[in-house]
Amino acid sequence: MTRLLLPLEHLPDSIEQDDDALLWRLNRLPRRVQQVFLLSRLDQLPFASIAQRLDLSCAAIERHMNQVLQAAQQARTPVSREACLWYVRLQSPDVTASERIDFRRWLDAAPEHLQAFHDTELRWRTLLAPARMLGHGQWYRQPWAAVSLGGCSVAVGLGLAALLAIGFWS
Template sequence: MTRMLLRLHTPLPEHAADSDAALLLALKRLPRAAQQVFLLSRLDQLAQARVATRLGLPLRSVERLMVQALLAGQPRPDGPTSQAARWYVRLQSPDVTACERIDFRRWLDASPNHLQAFHATELRWRSLYAPALALGRDGWYRKGRAALSLGGCSIAAALGMAVLVLLGLWT
């Protein structure tokens, strides 16, 4: 998802370092699966299909988690902003159809606000690189599916099953 879909005429802001801390905090607040999908895509530049295969997730789930990462830290994104994020991610999917590309073009042409929101989404994707480096600094996201992503529920369930087996209550 690193290639730009539309040519941008707006450079990145010079005060980007000021917002990096806020973006990093917003990314840290995402669910672990969303962080992992985002980092594999942004830092390792894996295509959505490769991320889905690597994590054992459906492609649509990867898309949903990527949209969640793109919108992280934005105070209640408006309609065009949310739609632009969904379009940005969907257009990177290997499953995108020609009809969807036509629908995107119609959406883009329907309002100047749509074009502005899409440009802002592309700029946001670019601005997330530095916070992504900080978040994925130790490479934790490459270790496969996060076992503790359910807040320890998977460990508790496994321990509970082991106790039941040991007590002979599970047949």
């Protein structure tokens, strides 16, 4: 992601979370969402590059990244959800100057907005270790990485059943 508001020195102990629970939640996300996340977090690709690589719109990349941040959040309050939306939106190449102004207004509107945004930035930083575990073997770099074997086997099974049914009635 791009420039952060917080300095990079160190993460407070209070933001640490059980890696197993976080990894479990990230593993439950759809494969395409995981792929977008890993390309962003591990390969540090910008949204436009990910969109081009996966033949998706920037809006789809934003939705996927927001899903990841929502899954990673410990406290899911309306303010934290909005902070996640802002955090992801500000990374998009489609963000406008007007939206940046709206963000500053939102940030300045209440102290809890600034805190929620900082928490979101810290959460993003803590996702590196789980991302490395999730992306083990670099499966996410393959163009077919988001194709589910389970979905393919169901489609093949239905196709074979249809062929058998047609052959049976012929």
